[in-house]
Amino acid sequence: MLRLDGRDIEILKILQSEGRISKTDLARRINLSPTPCWDRLQRLEKAGVIESYGARVSYRALGPHVTVFVTVEMEHHRAGLMQAFEVAVQRYPEITGVWALGGGLDYLMQIVTRDIDSYQRLIDTLLDARIGLARYYTHIVTKPVKSPGALPLDMLLGDQGG
Structure with missing residues (x-):
């Protein structure tokens, strides 16, 4: 299992809600330069933590x-x-x-x-x-009450994000 730090978790949180964010904006949001941010993103993809990117269709x-x-x-x-x-x-x-x-x-x-x-x-x-x-x-199903959304990363990862 890939060990994730706080920045990795922030990347995942942002991508779950803003999948179309540019790599430059993502790097800025997690306070990294673009190249190390890109490296982290590729590591998360290669490890299978990020499975895919897509749109949620209504x-x-x-x-x-x-x-x-x-x-x-x-x-x-x-x-x-x-x-x-x-x-x-x-x-x-x-x-x-x-x-x-x-x-x-x-x-x-x-x-x-x-x-x-x-x-x-x-x-x-x-x-x-x-x-x-x-x-x-x-x-x-008569009506949706809560649809699948972002994973609760803080809860799932516990102290790993420190």
Whole structure:
């Protein structure tokens, strides 16, 4: 694991909220000259701390949609079956997130489709794929209350940022 200092953490905080900031402005904000700032940025990228850069797109601005969280129970807990499921869900762009779970249920999926009919067609396709899906439970989002945002770096890193 890469050891981060206070400046590294400041770089990450700034980039989480201002991904389009220029390297010069970023260097100024953390009180470094551009070259050492650039070196830190490259080190964070190379270590995989910074995975990518991108824009957060508003679903609402794009038109009607439905967001569904689906909990999944698998038929069996054999590694090959779990792997087949994990590979299969990668093929569907409507499945925007998948997490393996402990404690009873096997997976949590986030699915975004145009409407409920589109969602059901996707589920039917997954069931027909024979990838070990035994049961699924649908949870329709009625309104977003808190959407994914910046990681709480200070809390996650504790005293590492000193």
